[in-house]
Amino acid sequence: MADLLSTGVSGLLAAQVGLSTVGHNVSNANTDGYSRQQVSFAARAPQQEGNYYVGTGVDTQAVQRAYSQYLNSALWSAASAQGRANAYQGLTGQLNNQLSGSSNLQSSLDTFFGSMQDVANAPADASARSVLLARAGGLTSTFQALSGQFDSLGGQVQRQLADTVAAINSDSAGIAKLNERIRASTGQQPSDLLDQRDALIKKLSGEVGISVAPQNDGTLSVFVGNGQALVSGTQSYDLGTAANTYDATRLEVVDKGTGAVLSSRIGGGTLGALLDFRSNVLDPAQNQLGRAALALAGAFNAQHAQGVDLNGQLGGTFFNVAGPAVQAAGSNTGIATLTASISDIGALGSQDYVLSYDGSAWSLRDGSGATVAMTGTGTGADPFKAGGLSFTLGGGAANAGDSFRIQPSRNAAGGIAVAITDPNKVAAAAPLVGSAASANTGNAAIGALSVADGSNPNLFTASSIVFSSPTSYSIDGGPAQTFTAGTPVVHNGWSLVLSGAPANGDSFTVKANTNARGDNANALKLGAVANLGVLDGGATSVGGAYGQLVGQVGSAGSLADDAAKTQTAVYNQAMAAQQSVSGVNVDEEAANLVRFQQAYQASAQVINAANTVFNALLGAVKS
Template sequence: MANILSTGTSALLAFQRALSTVSHNVANINTPGYSRQQVDFEARSPQFIGAGYVGRGTQITDVRRVADELANARVIDSGGELARLQQLSSMSGRIDSLMSESTTGVAGLWSNFFDSVSALSSNASAPAERQNMLGQANALTTRFQQLQGQFDQLSKEVDSGLAASAGEVNRLASEIAALNGRIGSAQTAAPDMLDRRDQMIRDLVALTGGTAVQQDGGAMNVFSAGGQALVVGVQASQLTVIPDSYRPERQQLALQTQGQTIRLDERVMGGRIGGLLEFRSQVLDQTQAELGRIALALGTTFNAGHSAGVDQYGDMGGAFFNIPAPVATGHAANGGTARFSASVADIAAVDGRNLVLQFQGGTWSATDALTGAAKTVTGSGAPGDPLRVGGIALSIDGTAQDGDRFLLQPTAQAARGLAVAITDPGRIAAAAPVQVQATLGNLGSAKPSAVRIVDAANPALRTPSTIEFLDANQYLIDGDGPYPYTPGDTVSANGWSFVLDGIPSAGDTFTMAATAPGSSNNGNAALLAGVDDRAALNGGSLSLNGAISGLTTAVGSAARHASYAAQAQATLHEQATTARESISGVNLDEEAANMLRLQQAYQAAAQIISTADTLFQSLLGAVRR
């Protein structure tokens, strides 16, 4: 009778605990990362009664979670990559919006400015047209500055995101390490604690990318995408942000472990942190540099053309735009006193990419700051022989020591500093500095074309000159010559040139004279109106208009590529999550069936105990009689 009661009690307790497990599963159906739990039963050791063995009921051997480590690993890996791509896509989309929207982009104001230059070339003496050109120029430079300001704000957001993410990484890593210590062996650990650790690992990898590896004893070690150990057993490393060695205003990530601070290579980080760093280096910095290159090319080429003209006061034109110089900053660990003064030597050779200059063994070398590719360096750096690299000239002041490094940013800050240099509309050099006229008594059919300025710096440029044809095949310039002439040849001297349309006759003369103040001549304005179509970049193969279009297209392409990649990865992550849920997820239909089955078993066990009690009461009654 005692055996019946013991057997019924064991079943009652086992089924009660199994029902508690089922109810626990149902209660956590919406808990992120929860793995359903399952109760394992086994028969208790039987009792030998001489004639054989009699069973003694059941007992629970384990309450375990239903999990597949491979499925969990897939979710961890795909989650880290998805977080990286979503972060990259989100930030890249903001850059694309800035550059492509008509209200924030530069393309519309760029067209307005050159339209105003073209309008001035049609009416060079009109005050309204001059004022409009100045207004459009100011609007264009303001837009460049606004875009640079937006880029700076995005850079600050990246810095803030890195700092916040580092704090979250440290919290998660510390809690995972603490759980490793509490869990001990995975075989004896509480299922809920294992789920909690797995969820934290997923959250950590979503920030840094990387993998989780189980070591002997059940602890989980977590490594970043670059292989840096974040958690090893009960030890957690700490992420921190440190100032960039070249640009202190910019933050970099570093790992603090075993008393050392190790700067992390931003190219090998994953997760949301990797997305932030990739956005900054591959999208933000590149867009900023290219926008600066366009601003630099605009200022350089437009100034060159403007300085070749004459304003309404009869003076040669000066700079129309103020252009900032390239920036070269030293590494924080430099030991020498060297400083660089940088200027643009050849705008066609400037590609806008940041370069690292290093002094070693008495010579300077240069590498691409992003890829590490070597760049050609010429010159010594002395004032009369500057270093030349990537279209930039650099003069050195002070003395460099071996190992000293500098970051050269040819165009990164150019958009911020581009500004209109003049305020007086009369100072716009719309006129050509000299004009050529045919003498009224000429007998030939030759007519001079517009004067082209070959060398605006020639001191004799505006000196009056007379071109006299001895016959149709030779001419004198101010009595010098004769020079041979064939129809279509260019006549040039003192920094100017022109071409005759028609055939000159003997005795025909043409006079070259300085353009008078207040002239309505539009020769230089007509040339300035075509600056945007001039192939000034990429070695003379890319126009400014092409560069503007190319920048907008490149930014849009990068944003679309990141968006498509994020969408594809979201599908892969959903598949991995679905695969895990098919194994570990709670199924209400299945749990309802289990609950019904266990409820019936529990009631049956209770009936066994009731039967035992009835038998015992019958026995007591018989004894009393």
């Protein structure tokens, strides 16, 4: 006959396990990553008694966590996307704040060109000239301040890169250790260890985009990028940071074991956001700011050189600005050097370039890796030309695999400065004046008169242009020259364009401007630089370039805000779905507690009944 005592004890023990599991669930109701545990029971094999079977009690088969691999994987993916979106939003927000803060470049530009107009209104006024130089200093300080803030944000990204890589390595090592403990466990897998591992994977996914592969031995392998292992079985593989091959101050993410650069292969999580922000928002913003500085300096300097100052000297450089930066790859084995200069500001873009040598020819690629067509041979007499730049090779021979990175405008804003300190050296006046003889019978008139070669010693020598026919002229009695409408007349370092058609006997005079102190002709043209098309083939002014910068950063910030809201909603949905299966419901656990408590008490009564029957049998035998 079945053992009533054993049956009661099995029920008591089963209820005890149930009570312990409920208590464990309630205790961990607020533990992040904890999965609700459930007890599985099964009836013991019955005992045959003649033509029937009698039950023998219950066995506790397992204590398992409520778990869905699909929902957990969806949660990890959502955590990776949210980590990236939140980090990206924070970084773009900082950049937008920098542009809209006290260092507002558009206000500085407006103030500077306003003071230029004041000089045009009173070209001989020393105070107006002094204010102009002060406003110019304020403008360059604004450029420098913005550049410094961008550099500071870049330094912050550098520090966050290093910190995030360290956190990834720590979490990867933790997952590998948990893999080892889980693999070493016998029988049923330990639910609490599995939860700890899942919680670490969720944390890791917020730091970097990962893929997870279950293994037959109960371990999980974790990969980043295009299959780079972070965890394989009980072994973790560290990421590291190393200096960029072109710029020792710029960190790249690498495989610590092999040194292979992984930056371009990493996406998702905080690390992906940092790398993406640096490459796709911060670098272009720095380039665009530098492009605006180059446009200002180039256009203003060019026009300033067309005037004369209060000392009667041609206008010199008004703004100093850094040219393109060239960085040789650290892996170069040849001795070739490269210099770069701006040959056409209107064709200058906002991206960097890499010039590479394959052993027989040089090729140029832009920041996206696309090939850029070049002209020239790279010599001083025939430099390579592309994208508004000229490249000249020197130093010696290059070896196959050598390369150089060219940053046309990255450092321009940080290095722009006012070149003059003497107000008298502001070239507000036109250096030359042209006039038509009163007896002229044609309708030709003085058009543009400009300085073509300021070093010509005869620049200020008066010259007379006399037409012997509508298509032929001579200068100062010299040989006859052919006149073509629209083609400049060039002599003694000046260039003159006549509008209309001259007639036989017409004459024109070009001479030094004797009223330079009170003349504002060049000042007016300097003021017009504010709206002068300089970049993008003459379509974009200096202010327009800054507007493009504000627009591209603002757009990135707006998209980042939208992405953060969307990814937060997706994460919350994934978390709710995962918790609907794995989360602890305190009300449900309270009901289970009552159920197991009653089962425990009932099993105790069975044991008590078995004891009573046993005592009755003993009494009957004694009597």
